[in-house]
Amino acid sequence: MPSYKRPGALLPMSTGYCPGCLHGLATRLVADAIEELNQQKNAINVVSVGCSALNLYSWCGDDIGAAHGRAPAVATGIKRCLPDRLVFTYQGDGDLAAIGLAEIMSAANRGENFTVIFANNQTYGMTGGQMAPTTLVGQKSTTTPYGRDPVTTGYPLKMCELISVLEAPVFVARYALNSPKGVMDAKKGIKKAFELQLAGKGFTFVELLTNCPTNWGMSPLATLDYMNTNTVPYFVPGVYKDKEGGKQ
Amino acid sequence: MEKRFMKGCEAIAEAAVRGGCRFFAGYPITPQNEIPEYLSKRLPEVGGVFVQGESEVASINMVYGAAATGTRALTSSSGPGISLKAEGISYLASAQLPAVIVNISRGGPGLGSIQPAQSDYLQATKALGHGGFRAMVFAPATLQEAVDLTYNAWEYAERDRGPVLILMDGCLGAIMEEVELPEMKVLNYDNTEDWCLARVGGREDSHMITPILPELALEMLNKFKGMTYKMWEMADVKVEEYMLEDAEYVVVAYGIAARVAKEAINTLREEGFKVGMIRPITLYPFPKASLDNLDYNQVKGIIDIEMTVPAQMRDDIELQVKGRCPVHEYGRSGGILLDDEGVYGAISDIVKGGA
Numbered sequence: 001m002p003s004y005k006r007p008g009a010l011l012p013m014s015t016g017y018c019p020g021c022l023h024g025l026a027t028r029l030v031a032d033a034i035e036e037l038n039q040q041k042n043a044i045n046v047v048s049v050g051c052s053a054l055n056l057y058s059w060c061g062d063d064i065g066a067a068h069g070r071a072p073a074v075a076t077g078i079k080r081c082l083p084d085r086l087v088f089t090y091q092g093d094g095d096l097a098a099i100g101l102a103e104i105m106s107a108a109n110r111g112e113n114f115t116v117i118f119a120n121n122q123t124y125g126m127t128g129g130q131m132a133p134t135t136l137v138g139q140k141s142t143t144t145p146y147g148r149d150p151v152t153t154g155y156p157l158k159m160c161e162l163i164s165v166l167e168a169p170v171f172v173a174r175y176a177l178n179s180p181k182g183v184m185d186a187k188k189g190i191k192k193a194f195e196l197q198l199a200g201k202g203f204t205f206v207e208l209l210t211n212c213p214t215n216w217g218m219s220p221l222a223t224l225d226y227m228n229t230n231t232v233p234y235f236v237p238g239v240y241k242d243k244e245g246g247k248q
Numbered sequence: 249m250e251k252r253f254m255k256g257c258e259a260i261a262e263a264a265v266r267g268g269c270r271f272f273a274g275y276p277i278t279p280q281n282e283i284p285e286y287l288s289k290r291l292p293e294v295g296g297v298f299v300q301g302e303s304e305v306a307s308i309n310m311v312y313g314a315a316a317t318g319t320r321a322l323t324s325s326s327g328p329g330i331s332l333k334a335e336g337i338s339y340l341a342s343a344q345l346p347a348v349i350v351n352i353s354r355g356g357p358g359l360g361s362i363q364p365a366q367s368d369y370l371q372a373t374k375a376l377g378h379g380g381f382r383a384m385v386f387a388p389a390t391l392q393e394a395v396d397l398t399y400n401a402w403e404y405a406e407r408d409r410g411p412v413l414i415l416m417d418g419c420l421g422a423i424m425e426e427v428e429l430p431e432m433k434v435l436n437y438d439n440t441e442d443w444c445l446a447r448v449g450g451r452e453d454s455h456m457i458t459p460i461l462p463e464l465a466l467e468m469l470n471k472f473k474g475m476t477y478k479m480w481e482m483a484d485v486k487v488e489e490y491m492l493e494d495a496e497y498v499v500v501a502y503g504i505a506a507r508v509a510k511e512a513i514n515t516l517r518e519e520g521f522k523v524g525m526i527r528p529i530t531l532y533p534f535p536k537a538s539l540d541n542l543d544y545n546q547v548k549g550i551i552d553i554e555m556t557v558p559a560q561m562r563d564d565i566e567l568q569v570k571g572r573c574p575v576h577e578y579g580r581s582g583g584i585l586l587d588d589e590g591v592y593g594a595i596s597d598i599v600k601g602g603a
Contacts, residue, residue: 041454044445046313056458062445064316064457067339070309073301077313077321078445080297081271103309106302 007031009040009060016054020220022177022210023051026119027058029183029208030090033191034061037198039086046075048091048100051125055090069100072107072116079114086194087114094124097133097157104159111168111202115193118159120235121210129215133157136230141215156234160207164240171196172241174207176232178224182209189239201244209235250429256421257282257324259391260350260414261290263398264322268433269348270296271321273310275303275329278362279418280352283324294432304329308336308349315345316457318444320402320435324350326418327368328359330376337411338377341473342459344443346405348398349376349383350414352421355583363583364418366503369560372415373532380470382477383411384484385531387502391425393529399430404484408476409443415531417555419504419585480533487535488527491517495524496546497599500539500565501553502528505579505586509553512592521599531561539568550575551595557581 006012009031017024034043040061047056049068056065066074071089079087096104096118104116123141124130131141131148134156138147148156164172171193175186186208193204209231211223218226241247254262261283264272272291274284284300291298297314301307307323314321325333330351340347353368355361372385384404388394398414405412445455461469490510492498501509506527513523526538539550550569552559559577566575578594580586 053460056456056460059456060454062454062456064313064445065343065459066312067309067335067459070305070312070336073306073309074313074316076299076306077271077273077310077315078317079313080299080310081314081317081319082445102302103306106306 007035009034009043010058011060013058015058017051018214020211020213020223021051022121023054023119025177025183026117026208026210027055027090029187029190030088030117032187033194034086036191037194039194042084043086043088044078044082046071046078046087046089048089048095050092050095052090052092052095052119053126069095069098070103071095072100072103072112075114076107076110076112079112083113086198088117088194089114090117090119092125093118093120093122093132093134097159105162108163108169108203108205109166113197113200113202115197115204115206117190118205118207119210120159120207121212122156122231123212123215125212125215129212136234139230158235160205160240163205168203169205169241170202170243171204173205173239174209174235174237176209176227176237178209178211178227178232182237196244209237251426252429253424253426254391255282255424256391256394256416257352258286259395259427260398260416261286262429263395264348265290265294265296266430266432267399268320268402268435269322270294271311271314271319272296272323273299273301273307273314274323274325275301275307277326277329279354279364279421280324280326280350282421283350283352304332305335308333311347312336312340312343312345315340315347316343316445322348322350324352326352326354327356330368330371334377337383338379338381339459340411341377341381341383342379343457344409345457346402346409346411348401348405348412348414350416353415353417355581361583362418364422364504364555364585365581365583366417366505366555367581368415369531369554369556372413373534373564376411376413381410381473382532383413384408384480384533385413385415387415387529387531388420389503389506389527391420391423391427394420395427395429415503417504477533481536484530485533485535485537486529487538488529489524489538490527491524492526492542493524494522494546496522496548497524497551497595498542498547499523499525499551499553499595500528500561501525502531502561505553505555508586508588508591509595511588512595515592516596516599523595523599534564536568539565544572547573549573549598551598552577553586553591553594554579555581555586
């Protein structure tokens with residue numbers, strides 16, 4: 001049965017996210033997984049820069065703010081010193097796929113035994129909607145007013161695909177949070193990633209496709225349809241790598 | 249006490265381990281590679297962690313993470329790499345996390361030269377990163393001093409909860425000298441309970457470490473840090489004053505430059521000239537009083553000698569001299585070492601010329 005309580009891992013306060021933003025839901029899914037695994041007192045959340053940073057103030061457990069893009073490096077330092085803790089980063093797409101590209105790829109390649117939760121909303125939300133590394137071709141932003149042109153700005157980065165070709169990662173998966181099925185699958189994926197980490201298996205990466213009604217300039221409902229038509233066909237959900245489950 | 253004949257970089261690394269360092273992250277850059285190389289072998293022997301980071305940026309952020317767990321953490325680099333670490337050092341200051349950073353400096357600016365130079369004084373003492381914080385800066389002149397300062401660096405970092413810098417040029421990093429190594433410190437994590445993550449010491453409550461603060465809290469932190477820096481000036485200045493009593497000319501030099509200058513001073517003393525030296529061991533806090541309290545009826549000139557051009561310490565010196573006598577400077581840069589002839593010649597010209 002689904003739970004409609006506030007997860008025990010979150011403080012009884014508002015998240016600060018805009019109405020209709022899926023960051024709140026993503027945060028909740030992570031908190032649910034932590035509670036189900038009884039890890040409230042063992043989890044350390046490494047928070048990044050951007051809207052994801054709002055996460056810092058809603059967490060009950062230990063958390064630490066990292067510099068923009070550096071959360072995987074900070075998590076490396078923490079997890080290597082405290083190998084028994086459940087350590088995860090929560091990063092947006094500008095943070096992880098642009099300024100932090102070296103840190104995410106290198107931590108994944110080293111097979112660091114922590115989990116990365118990657119919220120991909122295809123925009124820099126906190127700074128007001130500039131082009132992200134994941135902004136879709138043709139998608140408008142405040143720095144691509146005519147739509148993203150691949151001739152001058154390249155193509156949206158597919159992080160699951162990139163990370164899944166590395167040897168070390170054990171679980172790499174993408175879920176879209178714009179449908180109930182996607183939400184339920186995501187919850188299972190996050191829990192599985194945490195379980196693998198707690199078993200000491202290695203690097204786990206969960207990408208969550210989210211929205212940004214404010215900067216996309218759409219109603220929350222319209223963003224869900226936009227995701228179905230545009231985001232999901234490009235960033236195809238699925239399990240890209242599951243070493244334990246035999247998917248290389 | 250154990251005596252060993254060691255290379256500068258390796259002596260620092262061993263002193264760090266004995267001082268409680270159990271985490272190192274770094275990236276290769278000349279002339280400090282012996283530090284990570286030594287620690288990659290040494291740290292696992294004591295249950296510590298060595299990580300070769302993918303960049304200087306990542307390495308300092310790994311140190312930030314390790315420090316947050318109460319682990320004594322170290323990174324080392326040289327000028328260009330310290331520039332890259334600037335972001336992380338500023339975050340350490342903001343999040344109030346202790347860590348030690350070693351700069352084995354080389355010729356600058358830019359990629360500069362891989363040969364030794366004292367080109368990072370301004371970076372070390374004025375702006376190790378954005379935002380207007382200060383770090384204590386230790387500048388040893390001998391390997392024994394480097395060992396002793398490194399061994400105790402975390403005591404300062406943890407007392408004041410911030411980064412501490414050890415600034416040594418590539419010459420000191422490469423030379424070999426006999427050092428007495430202190431005993432391995434027994435680590436006590438009780439004092440980290442209230443500021444580190446993860447309930448170290450059996451703590452039940454959780455903890456948030458943040459490099460971003462609401463405006464009023466940030467101003468309070470900055471005011472508190474300002475008071476801390478004043479305390480350093482009162483309590484933590486380290487300086488060697490050499491033959492100042494009757495000195496008519498006072499050399500100001502630190503690190504390798506002070507060693508070369510001391511030779512010249514000894515020669516000039518034998519010739520009957522009254523020359524002394526102020527050698528800052530802490531570049532920050534700067535030994536202001538040593539300069540301010542000189543008898544300017546007696547002192548005819550100050551000579552700033554640095555292995556960099558133009559001299560970088562000169563502004564700090566002039567602020568204390570306050571125009572009471574002329575301030576001269578001599579140096580070499582670009583990775584060209586100061587030598588006895590040049591330094592003796594420069595001091596001698598000023599002293600004998602009566603400038």
